[in-house]
Amino acid sequence: MVLETQNLTKQFNGKGGFKEVTLSVEKGQVFGFLGPNGAGKSTFVKTMVGLLHPTSGFAWILGKPIGTVESREKVGFLPENFRYHDWMTGKELLTFHAELYKIKNPGKKIDELLELVKLKGHESKLIKNYSKGMQQRIGIAIALLNDPEIVFLDEPTSALDPVGRIEVREIIKELKSQGKTVFLNSHLLSEVEMVCDEVAVINHGRIIAQGKLEELLKEHTHVEMIVSDYTSELIEKISRLSKEFQFKEGKLSFKVEDREKIPIIAKMVIEADAKLYQLNTQTSSLEDLFINLIGKDEVS
Amino acid sequence: MITIIKYTFKEMLKKRAFLLVSILSLLYLSIYAFGLSKIFERPSNSIYDIIFQSEILSAGLFFANFIVAFLVVLTSVNSISGEIESGTIYSILSKPIKRYELVLGKFIGLSIMIVLYSSIMFLSVVGLNIWFGSKISFGWDNILKGLFFFDLGPIVFLALIIASSSIFSTINTGIIAIMAYGIALVGGVLEQIGTAMQQSQVGAFGLKSGESLINAGIITSLILPTDVIYRKMTAELLTQSSGISFMTQGLFGGMSQPSIYMFIYIFFYMVFLLYYGAKRFSQRDL
Ligand SMILES: Nc1ncnc2c1ncn2[C@@H]1O[C@H](COP(=O)(O)OP(=O)(O)O)[C@@H](O)[C@H]1O
Ligand SMILES: [Mg+2]
Numbered sequence: 001m002v003l004e005t006q007n008l009t010k011q012f013n014g015k016g017g018f019k020e021v022t023l024s025v026e027k028g029q030v031f032g033f034l035g036p037n038g039a040g041k042s043t044f045v046k047t048m049v050g051l052l053h054p055t056s057g058f059a060w061i062l063g064k065p066i067g068t069v070e071s072r073e074k075v076g077f078l079p080e081n082f083r084y085h086d087w088m089t090g091k092e093l094l095t096f097h098a099e100l101y102k103i104k105n106p107g108k109k110i111d112e113l114l115e116l117v118k119l120k121g122h123e124s125k126l127i128k129n130y131s132k133g134m135q136q137r138i139g140i141a142i143a144l145l146n147d148p149e150i151v152f153l154d155e156p157t158s159a160l161d162p163v164g165r166i167e168v169r170e171i172i173k174e175l176k177s178q179g180k181t182v183f184l185n186s187h188l189l190s191e192v193e194m195v196c197d198e199v200a201v202i203n204h205g206r207i208i209a210q211g212k213l214e215e216l217l218k219e220h221t222h223v224e225m226i227v228s229d230y231t232s233e234l235i236e237k238i239s240r241l242s243k244e245f246q247f248k249e250g251k252l253s254f255k256v257e258d259r260e261k262i263p264i265i266a267k268m269v270i271e272a273d274a275k276l277y278q279l280n281t282q283t284s285s286l287e288d289l290f291i292n293l294i295g296k297d298e299v300s
Numbered sequence: 301m302i303t304i305i306k307y308t309f310k311e312m313l314k315k316r317a318f319l320l321v322s323i324l325s326l327l328y329l330s331i332y333a334f335g336l337s338k339i340f341e342r343p344s345n346s347i348y349d350i351i352f353q354s355e356i357l358s359a360g361l362f363f364a365n366f367i368v369a370f371l372v373v374l375t376s377v378n379s380i381s382g383e384i385e386s387g388t389i390y391s392i393l394s395k396p397i398k399r400y401e402l403v404l405g406k407f408i409g410l411s412i413m414i415v416l417y418s419s420i421m422f423l424s425v426v427g428l429n430i431w432f433g434s435k436i437s438f439g440w441d442n443i444l445k446g447l448f449f450f451d452l453g454p455i456v457f458l459a460l461i462i463a464s465s466s467i468f469s470t471i472n473t474g475i476i477a478i479m480a481y482g483i484a485l486v487g488g489v490l491e492q493i494g495t496a497m498q499q500s501q502v503g504a505f506g507l508k509s510g511e512s513l514i515n516a517g518i519i520t521s522l523i524l525p526t527d528v529i530y531r532k533m534t535a536e537l538l539t540q541s542s543g544i545s546f547m548t549q550g551l552f553g554g555m556s557q558p559s560i561y562m563f564i565y566i567f568f569y570m571v572f573l574l575y576y577g578a579k580r581f582s583q584r585d586l
Pocket of ligand 2: 041
């Protein structure tokens with residue numbers, strides 16, 4: 001595991017932050033950490049890179065306990081509220097950060113990264129004169145200077161235009177193809193949906209759903225059926241296999257966790273000698289799921 | 301840590317405060333030189349002239365020291381707190397760097413700059429006095445020892461500011477720095493007056509109130525020992541190896557000599573401040 005946490009909690013005087021987060025991220029994954037503003041995403045990432053001290057629980061990065069210098073050796077980090085020393089030029093800034101990593105002869109790496117984040121030609125301008133989007137891109141370059149095993153990106157596209165967003169997505173895919181692990185914080189579903197293999201959804205500091213993207217999607221296939229000549233026993237059986245079950249005058253509406261349940265239910269109807277007139281399924285997008293989960297959490 | 305030292309030094313040279321203080325210093329040195337040229341115009345021989353010249357030198361160093369202290373405050377109050385407040389610290393401390401390295405690196409980087417600056421100020425003032433024909437005779441050992449203590453004061457002050465900047469906000473550090481410096485200054489003056497009272501007045505009253513002023517002075521020296529160091533500097537500069545002292549009484553001179561214990565205290569004062577500042581900084585949530 002590249003990253004692992006056990007009941008990790010960080011709160012500020014008993015408030016905010018995140019609670020009892022148990023996660024594990026495998027090598028080579030693009031892991032999406034999804035949640036609305038104020039959910040605790042930035043707090044989590046800042047705890048991972050040692051900027052915040054956890055209240056309780058444990059966490060390891062590449063097997064090293066967080067908070068230690070060793071745990072940060074192979075880590076890249078793009079902070080959410082990124083700000084860089086604006087009296088330096090782009091090149092000076094990258095050199096400074098390369099030196100902080102104790103990288104010898106960083107020139108080649110810096111050129112490579114300037115190319116990657118499309119800042120070639122701007123490297124001798126002062127950071128002061130960079131646009132917000134350019135600063136975010138140089139932040140991404142800084143996060144990649146040390147060839148990290150895992151990169152934490154906290155809302156990496158917040159200052160970027162649609163083209164910039166696509167470019168960041170390409171960078172993430174490129175990192176994935178190099179076998180690196182990416183931990184992506186985002187409140188944008190579309191962003192997570194497009195690049196992530198695995199997702200954890202956080203709200204009010206707690207993980208409320210976690211898993212492979214496809215599995216999370218599968219979990220919520222909505223089914224609508226119209227049947228006649230049914231027995232109450234059959235209806236009862238179907239309701240036990242599903243969630244959010246509704247039934248009214250031959251019309252069934254429910255959700256199933258697993259798409260494989262759909263043919264099973266269809267078979268049950270046939271075998272019970274009922275007549276099946278209609279069966280519609282709709283696999284919800286992660287966005288629906290997201291709104292659903294947040295909504296449900298809000299209620300409980 | 302070398303990187304932090306290097307870039308702290310670089311950043312300082314680019315700060316507006318540094319430019320401002322440099323201009324102020326040049327202005328000051330020009331005025332001082334002009335004043336000296338007027339004072340040394342007339343020939344001097346009497347012992348009173350030497351006393352007067354000693355006063356002029358002390359005054360020159362006093363204000364030079366003040367300007368250096370001003371530079372220390374302006375360039376260092378936000379050394380750590382500013383990085384936190386602007387958010388630049390996130391990308392630094394998320395690297396494989398220990399937090400104390402940042403505190404110590406900043407301290408060393410700023411120290412180098414301050415020692416250079418302070419030395420230039422000291423040598424300029426002393427040099428101008430020699431140039432214009434001061435009757436005070438300095439040996440190299442006087443000048444070097446004087447220089448050492450002239451530079452030590454601002455470094456001790458810097459240690460206090462860095463520690464505060466690691467724990468508190470920039471604004472609070474500014475308040476702490478100015479208050480500590482003010483208290484040390486006032487305390488030093490009180491101690492001088494106390495010593496003068498004890499020496500000049502024979503009555504029990506003079507002795508007693510003189511003593512309480514001295515005690516007040518000692519307490520303030522414990523809070524920030526810059527004034528003690530400053531007096532030590534004057535003593536070292538103006539006391540000849542032959543034992544003849546050009547030291548004079550007065551606002552800028554020094555009468556009471558700090559003890560060796562004071563210097564042991566100063567050493568631990570700096571070490572403790574940096575240690576405590578770094579420790580508290582390491583425990584902070586950023
Ligand atoms: N330094 C802090 N002190 C007190 N509360 C904080 C601090 N940082 C974050 N919080 C609180 O913790 C919660 C999570 O914040 P954050 O991690 O920034 O959320 P997100 O990044 O998901 O938008 C919020 O309620 C926020 O107010
Ligand atoms: Mg955030």
